[in-house]
Amino acid sequence: xxxQPIRTPCKTALKRPWDNFLTEGELFDILCGLxxxxxxxxxxxxxxxxxxxxxxxxxxxxxxxxxxxxxTRVASVIIGKEKVFFCKDKIVGDQVxxxxxxxxxxxxxxxxxxxxxxYTGYPSGLRTYTFEDLMTKKPEEIILRxxxxxxxxxxxxxxxxxxxxxxxxxxxxxxxxxPIPMEV
Numbered sequence: 385x386x387x388q389p390i391r392t393p394c395k396t397a398l399k400r401p402w403d404n405f406l407t408e409g410e411l412f413d414i415l416c417g418l419x420x421x422x423x424x425x426x427x428x429x430x431x432x433x434x435x436x437x438x439x440x441x442x443x444x445x446x447x448x449x450x451x452x453x454x455x456t457r458v459a460s461v462i463i464g465k466e467k468v469f470f471c472k473d474k475i476v477g478d479q480v481x482x483x484x485x486x487x488x489x490x491x492x493x494x495x496x497x498x499x500x501x502x503y504t505g506y507p508s509g510l511r512t513y514t515f516e517d518l519m520t521k522k523p524e525e526i527i528l529r530x531x532x533x534x535x536x537x538x539x540x541x542x543x544x545x546x547x548x549x550x551x552x553x554x555x556x557x558x559x560x561x562x563p564i565p566m567e568v
Contacts, residue, residue, distance in 0.1 A: 432469040432476075441479040443556075443563035447487035451530055457568045458482065458527075459534035462547050475543055481563050482550045486523040490515060500529065524550040 442461060446454055460466060464476030490498065498515040518526055527550045535541040549558060 430469075432471055432474070434474075436469060437464075437467075437474075437476055439478055441481065441558070441561040441563045442566040443481045443483065444566050444568055445484050445554075446482050446527065447484040449488060449568055451488050451490050451526065454482070454488065454568050455527065455530035455534060457566075458531050458548060461566070462531070462535065462544050473540070475540060475547075477544065477547065479547045479561065480549070480566070481556055481558050481561075482527055482548065483554050483556055484552075485527050485550050486519065486552045488523070488527060495519075500526075523552045 444454065444458065458480045461480055462477040464470050464478070467476050470476055495515045500513045500515070500518055502511045502513070503509055504511065513521070515526070528548065531548050532545055535544045549556070
C-alpha cells in the first residue's frame with residue numbers, strides 16, 4: 385500500500401548506528417515494547433462507579449447569608465467539585481437542605497431592583513416579580529433559581545436540580561436523611 389523505505393548503507397559517516405537497519409516507526413515500536421516490559425503492566429484510566437460515591441446530605445442555615453455566596457457553595461457541593469473522583473458525566477455530588485430561606489440577604493439595592501421573570505406559556509403570559517415580591521410569596525424560589533442557574537444545562541443538571549431542597553423556615557421534613565451541618 386505505502387512504498388517501503390529503501391535500506392541502503394550510507395556512504396557518509398552514520399549519525400545513528402541503527403539507520404541502516406530500522407525505520408523510525410520500527411524503532412518507536414521496539415522502544416514502546418521495552419518500556420511496557422520495564423513497567424510490567426499497561427496503565428489504565430480508573431473509572432469511578434456508583435459504589436465509590438459516598439453520598440451525604442448537608443444542611444445549611446441561610447439566615448444572614450448573602451444569596452450569591454450561598455448559592456455558589458451549594459451548587460459546587462451538588463455538582464461534586466470537591467470530591468476526589470469528580471466526573472462530569474455522573475452525578476457525584478451530595479444532597480443539600482437549605483433552611484431559613486426567608487432570612488437571606490442581598491447586597492446593594494437588589495431587593496428593590498432585582499427582577500425575576502416567569503413565562504406562563506400562554507400569549508402575553510410574561511410575569512415579572514421584584515426580589516421583595518418574591519420574598520413575600522415564595523422565599524424558597526429565590527434560592528432555588530440562584531442554585532439551578534449554576535448547575536449544568538443538560539440531563540445530568542436536571543437530575544442535580546432534585547438534590548437541593550429549600551425551606552422557608554427553620555423546620556424541615558428531611559430528618560430521616562440525618563443531615564450534616566455545613567458552614568458557608
